[in-house]
Amino acid sequence: MATLLILNAKIVNENSIVESDIYIRGGRIEKIAKDLSFMKVANVLDVKGKHVMPGMIDDQVHFREPGLTHKGDIKSESSAAVAGGVTTFFDMPNTIPNVLNSDILEEKMQLAAKTSIANYSFYHGASNDNLEDIKVIDPLACCGLKVFMGSSNGNTLVDVEETLDDIFKHAPLLVATHCEDSPTIVENEENYRQIYGDDIPIELHSKIRSEEACVKSTALAMKLAEEHQTRLHILHITTAKETEKFSELPLKEKLITAETCSQYLVFCDEDYETLGSLLKCNPSFKTAVDRAALIQGLLEGHLDSIGTNHAPHTLQEKQGNYFDVPAGLPMVQYALPSLLEHYQDGIFSLEFIASKTSHAVADIFNVKDRGYIREGYWADLVVVDLDTEVTASNDDVISKCGWTPFDGYEFRSSVHATIVNGNLVYINQKVRNGNLGQRIEFDRKKRS
Numbered sequence: 001m002a003t004l005l006i007l008n009a010k011i012v013n014e015n016s017i018v019e020s021d022i023y024i025r026g027g028r029i030e031k032i033a034k035d036l037s038f039m040k041v042a043n044v045l046d047v048k049g050k051h052v053m054p055g056m057i058d059d060q061v062h063f064r065e066p067g068l069t070h071k072g073d074i075k076s077e078s079s080a081a082v083a084g085g086v087t088t089f090f091d092m093p094n095t096i097p098n099v100l101n102s103d104i105l106e107e108k109m110q111l112a113a114k115t116s117i118a119n120y121s122f123y124h125g126a127s128n129d130n131l132e133d134i135k136v137i138d139p140l141a142c143c144g145l146k147v148f149m150g151s152s153n154g155n156t157l158v159d160v161e162e163t164l165d166d167i168f169k170h171a172p173l174l175v176a177t178h179c180e181d182s183p184t185i186v187e188n189e190e191n192y193r194q195i196y197g198d199d200i201p202i203e204l205h206s207k208i209r210s211e212e213a214c215v216k217s218t219a220l221a222m223k224l225a226e227e228h229q230t231r232l233h234i235l236h237i238t239t240a241k242e243t244e245k246f247s248e249l250p251l252k253e254k255l256i257t258a259e260t261c262s263q264y265l266v267f268c269d270e271d272y273e274t275l276g277s278l279l280k281c282n283p284s285f286k287t288a289v290d291r292a293a294l295i296q297g298l299l300e301g302h303l304d305s306i307g308t309n310h311a312p313h314t315l316q317e318k319q320g321n322y323f324d325v326p327a328g329l330p331m332v333q334y335a336l337p338s339l340l341e342h343y344q345d346g347i348f349s350l351e352f353i354a355s356k357t358s359h360a361v362a363d364i365f366n367v368k369d370r371g372y373i374r375e376g377y378w379a380d381l382v383v384v385d386l387d388t389e390v391t392a393s394n395d396d397v398i399s400k401c402g403w404t405p406f407d408g409y410e411f412r413s414s415v416h417a418t419i420v421n422g423n424l425v426y427i428n429q430k431v432r433n434g435n436l437g438q439r440i441e442f443d444r445k446k447r448s
Ligand SMILES: NC(=O)N[C@@H](CC(=O)O)C(=O)O
Pocket: 062, 094, 152, 153, 178, 280, 281, 282, 283, 309, 311, 312, 326, 327, 328, 329
């Protein structure tokens, strides 16, 4: 059975940092102890001076396979993911065909089994007419049911109120929502179209995909979850007003949890001026005040987790007028270095970053034996170097789309190595092929 010994790790886990060695056998952590250097192993990784964190579990990515593979595919995007310390991803259903039944879901699982470098699961999608498919989802077969309560890329909008009500009533597992009220967005679009025609300045994206649209849709999702006692996880929160609506209770006591994304902690609407439509994504970037409220909301426990919503589009697609440019940013490769900037600035501790990017996500989705650095758990780890800078560059982007909104950013910390199921899949800026990720297992009861 393959063995790996990690020496001199500063282990960041469950609110503490402890210097120890980690012995891994058969993909799992067998022993965490002070001096294991006497052990006979196949591979040794000495990480002296560096920190070992649980690999990021990214609860929302768009890896584009099948159907949109000119933007990305599971191999290319999972390679970018491990380069960014993401060891598990949950992929969205707006691929082609949209994932609206369990057969299509299983086909995606099969594709991932052949090419994914990271561990994986997939969302089942919802539409206005797949309630019967939703009712029979096996809660152990996928990470959740994704409901687009606001239109975005793909055809999975649910905008019939009774259907939405039925979905919340019958969903056999966690419902994850994209909350932006479509009628509000359409009305805003029409108002600005009258002034600008199709050439609406990108700076107005956050006035079209407005605070009001987010707040309204999030309020509806929360109301439905409470009415039907549905386990709800609201994705990519972007406003102060939504943040304050979420409870500060311990995660395990919450019916409704909320996530934001690393990019909303970096950029705000002022950045449209320099980055233009590259920064077009849904939901939009709101004000600097909202950005500060998201950071505070995470620190206070209103917001539970941080994902990326990695959504690659080619540079060519990102040129054009407001309506033609697709929304979405590639994020997986530099999300963790960008979060570590908040550590370098004294805002987040490393333990806090581990909690929001890994422990909490494992808890929200009831992921089995991952998300923590514990004996018996799978060895999904990221070695971070807080003393070695990395300059993000389009030239180094692994994602098929070939660009990053961080092009030219100098991050003060870098990902040194990534380990998935005990296999070293990334080190010294190189992805190592040869080991494939696993399908995530869940430890859940119905509707959790
Ligand atoms: N986030 C985005 O701006 N775009 C996503 C769709 C989505 O999540 O809204 C995409 O698929 O490109």
